[in-house]
Amino acid sequence: MRIAALVAVAAALAVVAAGCGGGSSSGSTATAASTTPASACPKTVSIGMLAPITGPAASIGGDQLHWAQFFVSQWNADPMNTPKLNLVQGDTQLDPSKGSTVAQQLASNAKILALIGPASSSVVAAAAPILKKAGLAFISGSATRVSLTSGADKGYFFRDVPNDSVQGPTTIDYLTSKLGVGKGDTVMIVDDQESYSTGLADIVEKGLKAKGVTVDRESISQKATDFSSLVAKVSPATKVVYLPFQLASQAQLFAQQLNAQGKSAIVFGSDGTFDSSKFTVPGSYISFFAPDVTTLPAAKKTVAAFHKQYPGATSPFGAPNYVGARILAEAISRACKAGTATRATVRKQIAQTNLASTLLGQPISFTPNGDVAGATFHIFKIESGGTYRTVQ
Numbered sequence: 596m597r598i599a600a601l602v603a604v605a606a607a608l609a610v611v612a613a614g615c616g617g618g619s620s621s622g623s624t625a626t627a628a629s630t631t632p633a634s635a636c637p638k639t640v641s642i643g644m645l646a647p648i649t650g651p652a653a654s655i656g657g658d659q660l661h662w663a664q665f666f667v668s669q670w671n672a673d674p675m676n677t678p679k680l681n682l683v684q685g686d687t688q689l690d691p692s693k694g695s696t697v698a699q700q701l702a703s704n705a706k707i708l709a710l711i712g713p714a715s716s717s718v719v720a721a722a723a724p725i726l727k728k729a730g731l732a733f734i735s736g737s738a739t740r741v742s743l744t745s746g747a748d749k750g751y752f753f754r755d756v757p758n759d760s761v762q763g764p765t766t767i768d769y770l771t772s773k774l775g776v777g778k779g780d781t782v783m784i785v786d787d788q789e790s791y792s793t794g795l796a797d798i799v800e801k802g803l804k805a806k807g808v809t810v811d812r813e814s815i816s817q818k819a820t821d822f823s824s825l826v827a828k829v830s831p832a833t834k835v836v837y838l839p840f841q842l843a844s845q846a847q848l849f850a851q852q853l854n855a856q857g858k859s860a861i862v863f864g865s866d867g868t869f870d871s872s873k874f875t876v877p878g879s880y881i882s883f884f885a886p887d888v889t890t891l892p893a894a895k896k897t898v899a900a901f902h903k904q905y906p907g908a909t910s911p912f913g914a915p916n917y918v919g920a921r922i923l924a925e926a927i928s929r930a931c932k933a934g935t936a937t938r939a940t941v942r943k944q945i946a947q948t949n950l951a952s953t954l955l956g957q958p959i960s961f962t963p964n965g966d967v968a969g970a971t972f973h974i975f976k977i978e979s980g981g982t983y984r985t986v987q
Contacts, residue, residue, distance in 0.1 A: 636931040641681045642667075642923050643701040644916075645712035645722065645733075650688030651817075651842055654872060655912045656714060659736065660684065661905045662913035663711050666920035668904065678931060680924055683707055687718050689841070694718035695725060702729035708927055708941045709733065711919045715841065716740035716791035719752065727751045730938040732945050734922060736915030739866065739884055740794045744964040750942055755918050755959055756884035757970035759791075762865065763798030765972040766882050769987065770835055771806060774861060774880075778807030781833045783860070785813040785825060785849070787840045795839040795865055817842060822849045826856050833860045843870035850876035866972075869910060875981030883973050885911040887985055891956050911973075918953045 644663050647656035667680045683704065685697035694713055701707055702725055710726065710733035713719045719738040726733050727748055734753040735743075741760045743752060770776040782803055786796040793814075800810045811833070813825055817840075826849070829836060836853065838846050846868040853860060854876070862879040869883050888894040889909065897917075901909065926944035930936040933944075950959045960968050974987035 636934075636936055637678060639679045639681055640708050640927055640936060641683050641704065641706040642920070642927075643683045643685055643704070643707045643710040643712075643731075645685045645687050645694060645697060645701070645710060645718065646714045646916075647689040648684060648686040650686075650690070651844075652689045652714070654870060655737075655910065656686075656689070658909055658913040659712075659714060659916045662901065662909075662915075662917040663920045665901050665904055666917045666924070669900075670920075670924050676924070677928060678936070680920075680927075681706075682920075685712075687713055687715075687722075689715055689718065691717045691721035695721045698722035698725045702726055702731055707731070708936060708938055709923045709945065711736070711916055711923065713738060715789075716743060716794070717789050719743055720790060723748050723752060730942070732923075732926075732938070732942040734919045734945065736919045737866070737884070737912055738791070740791045741798075742794065744962075744966045746964050749964050750946060751965075753922075753945060753961055753965040753967075755922065755953075755955070755967050756915050757972055758966055759795045759798055761970060762882055762884065762972045763795060763802060765974070765987075766799055766837070766863065766865070767802040767806070769880070769882070769974050770803070770837075770863065771808075773987075774835060774863075776803070776808055776834050779809070779832075781809040781811060781830065783811040783813060783825075783829060783833050783836045785815055785836065785838055785840075787817050787842070787845065788814055789817065789841055791867065792839045792841060792865075796837075799837060799839070815845075817845070819845065820848055822852050823856075825849075826852050826858060829853065829856075829858045829860050831859075833858075835861045835863050837863050837865075838868060839865035841867040843868045843873035846874045846879075847876060850874075850879055869912065869975070869983075871910065871981060871983050872908065875977060877977055877979050877981070879977045880986075881975045881977070881983070883911055883975060884970070885915050886956055886973055887911050887975070887983070888914040888954055888956075890985060893952075893956060894954050897954055914954050918955055918959065921953070922948050922950070922959070 687694035716738045786792040850862040864881045930940040
């Protein structure tokens, strides 16, 4: 009987060791692993990424991709981390139709257990039905439209940045408390006809009108380059021109043409205009959903390692994708340790994310609908020479 018991114990230990994610002193984990085939937890799994890697927002998409790749390289280099990750890229070019096509391609890849992205609200809206049907969880580090977390994609779509219900009030508060916009003043709001832009413009317009501010609501195409007719409508009573654009190059043109006509209104962009290589007009402001990690002392070593692997500039668009990749990696690892990593078990683990600290300088857990709890927006001012300075 004693020999038989020892043989049984040895056999159980061998099965646990064969499971992915390493062993555990937890009895429940050992039981789960001992009844799960080793093939359920492969040595390497795939995660996807949908981002505008080429096209009009390539500088942003490339930075997002690099931060995700950087996390994957760090994760894979640590022998304690299992399973290892393979990142599969999908280039949306910031186009909803292309995003749908690429989402279908990645969804059809059975090796992909979860996705980072899409980057923009319009592409999220287009890709969500495809990804949800395939059972894939996806986490965006930059899509901020409020309706994306209305509950329709609960348990599938997540974001590790705040939504526009936070950005709108933050912008309104800064305009009124810091830039002197008050009752009787005028703010021109110009949307670019994209869902993210119109949704955010609506929030800011409603909030300003509630404070007695006159709002001149205008609209342009994302292909527009001549804003002279709109600039001509900016009166001396117009204190701020608010541009919730997706393309920083358009904000640059608008601000330049405003200056060329001698108008003194302050240009205030939304997170879509944050690009220090394309929007550089001094005196302009930008609201953004993430901090500049290059200024956070706790992120100094990580940022230095990132720049060693990817020399050159980075923007706050990038780091949330590092955090997104971390969330997926740890969720997959937990699913493996619990016995099996499938799209369904990974979704469950993502929803249970509870990080005490992250590269973004804040903890991350999710609301039932997939928003990050307690997140805040930041305000930047463009200084002389085009440098961005955090002012809030």
